[in-house]
Structure formats: C-alpha cells, structure tokens
Amino acid sequence: MLITLVIALLAVLAVLALTLGGGPEPSSAQPPAAQPVAAVPQPRSEGRDAVAALPRSEPVSIDIPKIGARSSLVPLGLNPDNTVQVPPVTTPLQAGWYTYAPTPGEVGPAVVLGHVDGNHQKGIFFRLKELAAGDRVSVARKDGTTAVFEVTKVHQVPKKDFEAEGVYDDTAGPELRLITCGGVFDRSAHNYVDNIVVYARLVQA
Known part of the structure; x- marks a missing residue:
C-alpha cells in the first residue's frame, strides 16, 4: 500500500507547482488500491499524551489560525490519465484532501494539499512555511x-530529495x-x- 501511495502522491508534487495562471504537469502515476474502512477507533500505542484514533470519516474543512488559512476540503483522487488531481488553480484558496490516504484522525498520515499561489493570487497555503512546532491545525x-x-516540524525539501524525506511512511x-x-x-x-511539508500529530479528537 505505502509504495503505491508514494508513487501516486509523488505526482502531486509536480502538479502543485503552478505558475501564476499555469497548469499541472503530466504524470504516469497509477491508481492505488482502495483502503479498508476502519470499523472502530484504534488507540495510539505510545506517548503519555496519546489520543485515541478515530474511525474513517471524510474531512470537510480545515482551519489553521496562525496563518489565517480556512477552507472547505474537496476530495482529490486521480484523473482519467492517471495524474493526481489538485484543487482548481482558478480557485487557489481551495484546499483538498487525498482520498487514498487515511482520513484525518485515522491511524496513519492523512494528506492535505493546497496551492502556494495561482491565477495571479496567493494560495491557501501561501503562508504555510510560517508554521512552527506547537501550532494547531483543526480538521x-x-x-x-x-x-x-x-x-511537530516544518521542512523545506528540494523536490529531488522528496522521496527520501519519508513523508508518507507509516x-x-x-x-x-x-x-x-x-x-x-x-x-x-x-x-x-x-x-x-508540515508534519503534525493528533492531540485532540
């Protein structure tokens, strides 16, 4: 599953880099297998501040108070040509969640994608790099x-080194x-x- 998820999601990195009014680049990513729905919450296995995981449920919106980023969340899958979908560049303030990853609150790395800019406007994640350890994100x-x-951390990663970053590791x-x-x-x-890339862990559900 993880190998396929990495392949599909690496395509996102190419299509998210848009010019001010440009479009996504093609990719040959193949659709990953559908994931089973979690039936019951699963507890975190370690940490004194462990929070019980949630069952699968689609996210509907995201709120990041520190950077003033608030958006509904549209589902992002794969296009007919097997490229990964991104939020419309004509509405760069729209964020989306990748449907082949866990949903936010489930065990595993949920993924939310947004433009830094597009259509001659700042994007929903224009200020994402300003986040720091301890900041909160609500979904x-x-x-x-x-x-x-x-x-927990914020990394600026060269695209050529992204795969080695382990963003989508279990x-x-x-x-x-x-x-x-x-x-x-x-x-x-x-x-x-x-x-x-912003990394965060569940602290309240």
Whole structure:
C-alpha cells in the first residue's frame, strides 16, 4: 500500500507547482488500491499524551489560525490519465484532501494539499512555511467530530530529495501532512524547486 501511495502522491508534487495562471504537469502515476474502512477507533500505542484514533470519516474543512488559512476540503483522487488531481488553480484558496490516504484522525498520515499561489493570487497555503512546532491545525469531519493536530516540524525539501524525506511512511498514530510548493520559482521549468511539508500529530479528537 505505502509504495503505491508514494508513487501516486509523488505526482502531486509536480502538479502543485503552478505558475501564476499555469497548469499541472503530466504524470504516469497509477491508481492505488482502495483502503479498508476502519470499523472502530484504534488507540495510539505510545506517548503519555496519546489520543485515541478515530474511525474513517471524510474531512470537510480545515482551519489553521496562525496563518489565517480556512477552507472547505474537496476530495482529490486521480484523473482519467492517471495524474493526481489538485484543487482548481482558478480557485487557489481551495484546499483538498487525498482520498487514498487515511482520513484525518485515522491511524496513519492523512494528506492535505493546497496551492502556494495561482491565477495571479496567493494560495491557501501561501503562508504555510510560517508554521512552527506547537501550532494547531483543526480538521472538521463529516461525522461531526473535529480532529485537532499539533505541528511537530516544518521542512523545506528540494523536490529531488522528496522521496527520501519519508513523508508518507507509516505511523503508529494519527498524523497529518500539509503539502505545498516553496523555495525559488524556476521560470524555465515552470516549477518551484522545493516543497514545504508540515508534519503534525493528533492531540485532540
């Protein structure tokens, strides 16, 4: 599962790097297998501040108070040509969640994607790089619960080194990954050279 998830999600890194008004780049990522739905909450296995995991439920919105980022969440899967979907570049303030990853609050790394900019506007994750350890991220879920995550680290990763970063590695408890583009914009490649990746863990449900 993880290998397939990595392959599919690596395609996101190419399509998220958009010019101001540009579009996604093609990818040959194949659809990952559908994941089973969790039937009951699963407890975190370690840590004195362990929080019980939640069953699967679609996320509906995200709120990051420190950077003023609030958005509904649209589901992101794969396009007919097997490229990974991204939120519309015409609405760069729209964030989305990757449906082949765990939902926020489940055991494993849930993934939320957003543009840094697009359509001559700042994107929903324009200020993502300003987050720091201890900041909170809230994700409202379709079942009426809200999963609250605490940032543990923020990395700016060269795209060429992204696979080695272990962003999508399995985790013992519920975690969250926020991903956007960052660093210098390479005009010749129509692409940002880095990714901003925020890591967070569930602290309240």
